[in-house]
Amino acid sequence: MQDKQCSLKEAVQMISNGSTLTFSGFTIWRRPMAVIFEMIRQGKNNLHLIEVNSGSHSEMLIGAGAVSIWESCWIGHELYGKVPYCLDRKMKSGDITAEDYSHQHILYRMQAGAAGIPYMPTWASRGTDILNPEYDMLGKAGLRDGQNPRIPRQKYAFVSDPFYGEGEMILVPAARPDVCIIHAQQAGEEGTVRVMGQTFSDAQAAKAADKVIVIAEEIVPESYLREEPDRNLLPSYLVDAVVEVPWGAYPTGVYGYYDVDGAFLREFASASKNEASLEAWFGEWVYGVESHEEFLDKLTVSHLMSLKANGYHKYSTRVKRGVK
Amino acid sequence: MEKALMQREGYAALDEYTSADLLAVAAAREVREEEVVFAGTGLPMLAIMLAQVSGTSCKVIYEAGTIESQSRSLPSSVGDPRCVTGCSIASGLLDVFDQLQRGRIDLAFLGGAEIDQYGNVNTTVIGDYLHPDVRFPGSGGNSDINSLSKRTVFIMLQEKRRFKEQVDYITSPGWRVRHWPSGEWVHRRRAYGQKFAGGPTAVITNMAVYRFDEESGRMYVDTIHPGVAKDMLQENAGFPLDFSRCRGETVPPTYEELDILYQVVDPEGVFLAKKS
Numbered sequence: 001m002q003d004k005q006c007s008l009k010e011a012v013q014m015i016s017n018g019s020t021l022t023f024s025g026f027t028i029w030r031r032p033m034a035v036i037f038e039m040i041r042q043g044k045n046n047l048h049l050i051e052v053n054s055g056s057h058s059e060m061l062i063g064a065g066a067v068s069i070w071e072s073c074w075i076g077h078e079l080y081g082k083v084p085y086c087l088d089r090k091m092k093s094g095d096i097t098a099e100d101y102s103h104q105h106i107l108y109r110m111q112a113g114a115a116g117i118p119y120m121p122t123w124a125s126r127g128t129d130i131l132n133p134e135y136d137m138l139g140k141a142g143l144r145d146g147q148n149p150r151i152p153r154q155k156y157a158f159v160s161d162p163f164y165g166e167g168e169m170i171l172v173p174a175a176r177p178d179v180c181i182i183h184a185q186q187a188g189e190e191g192t193v194r195v196m197g198q199t200f201s202d203a204q205a206a207k208a209a210d211k212v213i214v215i216a217e218e219i220v221p222e223s224y225l226r227e228e229p230d231r232n233l234l235p236s237y238l239v240d241a242v243v244e245v246p247w248g249a250y251p252t253g254v255y256g257y258y259d260v261d262g263a264f265l266r267e268f269a270s271a272s273k274n275e276a277s278l279e280a281w282f283g284e285w286v287y288g289v290e291s292h293e294e295f296l297d298k299l300t301v302s303h304l305m306s307l308k309a310n311g312y313h314k315y316s317t318r319v320k321r322g323v324k
Numbered sequence: 325m326e327k328a329l330m331q332r333e334g335y336a337a338l339d340e341y342t343s344a345d346l347l348a349v350a351a352a353r354e355v356r357e358e359e360v361v362f363a364g365t366g367l368p369m370l371a372i373m374l375a376q377v378s379g380t381s382c383k384v385i386y387e388a389g390t391i392e393s394q395s396r397s398l399p400s401s402v403g404d405p406r407c408v409t410g411c412s413i414a415s416g417l418l419d420v421f422d423q424l425q426r427g428r429i430d431l432a433f434l435g436g437a438e439i440d441q442y443g444n445v446n447t448t449v450i451g452d453y454l455h456p457d458v459r460f461p462g463s464g465g466n467s468d469i470n471s472l473s474k475r476t477v478f479i480m481l482q483e484k485r486r487f488k489e490q491v492d493y494i495t496s497p498g499w500r501v502r503h504w505p506s507g508e509w510v511h512r513r514r515a516y517g518q519k520f521a522g523g524p525t526a527v528i529t530n531m532a533v534y535r536f537d538e539e540s541g542r543m544y545v546d547t548i549h550p551g552v553a554k555d556m557l558q559e560n561a562g563f564p565l566d567f568s569r570c571r572g573e574t575v576p577p578t579y580e581e582l583d584i585l586y587q588v589v590d591p592e593g594v595f596l597a598k599k600s
Contacts (some may be wrong), residue, residue, distance in 0.1 A: 002468070025403070026402070026403035027365075027388075027401060027402075027403050028401065028403065028419075029388070029401075029403035029404070031405075052417065053464065071340055072462070073462050073464055074461050074463065074464040075461055075462060076461035078365060078401040079366070079400050079401060079594070080402065082460070082461065083458065083461075084459055084460075084461060087459055088458060088459035090455070091456065091459055100448060100462055100463065101415070101463075102463045102465070102467045102468050103387070103463065103464055103465035104424070104425070104465065104468035105468075107417050107418060107421055111418060123425055123471075123472065123519045124424075124425060124467070124468040124470060124471055124472060125463070125468050125496075125497070126497065126501075126504070126515050126516060127471070127497035127501030127502060127503060127504075127512060127516070128463070128496065128497050128501070129448075129453065129493045129494045129495070129502070129508075130463060130467060130495070131504040131505070132504065133504070133505060134454075135453055135454070158504075158505055166517075166519065167517040167518050167519065168517075197405055197408050197414055198388050198389040198403065198408060198414050198416060199389065199414075199415060200388055200389060200403065200416050200417060201417045201418065202420075203415070203416070204417075204418065250554060253403075253405070255405040255408065258458070260404075262400070301544075304437070308579075309405070313397070313405075313409070314405045315397065315405040315406055317397075320592075321400060321565050321594050322590070322592035322593030322594040322595075322596075323593035324591065324592055324593040
């Protein structure tokens with residue numbers, strides 16, 4: 001049997017420059033942050049992100065200059081920062097092509113990819129500028145010529161419902177990422193994935209991708225995961241690499257393990273307002289540490305323990321979240 | 325009503341609550357018994373939790389994949405583990421967006437950065453989309469949830485720059501929209517055809533409650549919050565407001581509602597800062 005367990009550095013080396021990537025999680029929850037930081041340290045570039053929704057992790061990749069195409073429906077830091085300053089600057093400088101879909105549209109794009117079909121129909125978001133053909137940005141950039149197998153020839157198509165005559169439907173093209181990077185609570189030694197709490201769009205993202213890299217809070221025996229198979233999300237044969245990285249989704253939050261570090265995200269969001277302060281932030285928190293372990297040491301045990309989830313509630317009851 | 329009488333009736337006086345408190349309370353009052361409500365991140369979560377704790381038996385769906393959520397601790401966003409507490413199903417996006425498209429959602433409870441007189445909302449970009457002044461987060465599920473629910477209530481802060489005659493970019497559809505691929509301006513009913521389910525029915529701001537004439541598609545002032553003058557409201561809108569159907573003042577929060585807001589819903593001050 002192939003040994004899929006490897007180090008974080010080795011897993012990130014599996015990601016080629018120019019790849020199309022997608023991730024587990026939802027906005028600022030359960031993102032594979034240890035991989036994001038290591039990708040920045042390894043100088044990944046020319047990446048094409050296609051995500052059901054985006055968040056702080058992509059703002060960091062974009063800010064570090066690693067991304068040339070971003071397709072999604074949302075990017076920000078939730079409560080901790082409304083404006084995606086990195087995307088804003090890179091769009092203005094012409095370094096990135098950003099393509100907007102609606103949440104349902106891009107979810108169905110991922111589902112079509114997962115199901116092995118070229119497109120899916122939907123009724124959602126008619127009457128919006130998301131469908132405005134003037135705003136087909138990959139088309140405007142000349143990238144819809146069929147040369148790149150990850151970019152469809154059209155942003156949308158419309159078709160009249162041939163079965164029930166319910167009117168004109170929107171067709172969205174399948175998403176076909178090279179690699180999906182998942183952060184899960186548990187994975188088996190061979191790669192079976194268990195996700196606890198909300199599963200977001202992880203199943204669609206993983207199944208749409210050609211390769212899956214799994215980062216787990218804990219690696220556990222496969223036999224343990226098979227005691228309750230109804231709690232598992234992916235079988236091992238869909239997974240190419242498994243890495244155990246405790247706190248590997250920090251500063252995003254993980255159900256049952258730890259909360260979002262809102263103050264940390266707010267600091268990043270604030271630093272991202274200009275290139276100089278962003279560089280300083282990367283210098284301190286990414287380039288200034290050799291490894292994930294050094295990063296955790298810098299954060300201190302007492303700080304991390306304030307975020308640790310309560311075993312019953314599944315979230316931290318000690319984290320300071322508001323003004324009180 | 326005069327101040328002393330209002331207080332005897334259990335209503336708080338103007339100096340006893342903030343505009344954010346009234347916004348949350350007015351929004352919570354829009355929720356009807358037994359409705360299936362799809363709530364977005366931010367102030368909608370505060371308002372829906374207030375409605376739930378106040379005893380409205382609604383079914384709350386959060387966008388990231390929780391169904392019939394009964395949070396005990398206010399979630400900061402829809403991906404928060406706090407959404408999972410007491411829910412009947414914790415699943416994912418495909419489950420909730422499929423249900424939405426299937427026509428199961430009664431009420432969409434959403435926020436917005438900018439709105440226009442037809443209820444079109446923009447959360448994508450300020451300025452020309454191709455040459456933006458500022459990039460915003462984007463649609464998220466706002467456009468889908470609003471486009472496929474029976475009613476939409478928008479909850480937002482009112483400023484002149486946010487209340488526009490026409491938004492720079494239609495992220496989420498109101499009553500007069502562009503029909504693609506032609507781009508023709510049409511009534512929402514025409515854009516949705518057989519799949520028309522409803523549309524924006526109210527906009528709740530920190531200053532007033534607005535509703536829509538569903539034929540003309542235009543917004544009108546329904547009630548004005550206590551302490552807000554008509555001219556002040558107009559000064560904070562970028563188009564001429566229609567006062568012709570104004571019913572008077574918004575009912576202020578009760579002491580009980582304020583207690584629930586500060587003691588039960590948001591004791592940590594995640595969204596609310598108490599009036600000092």
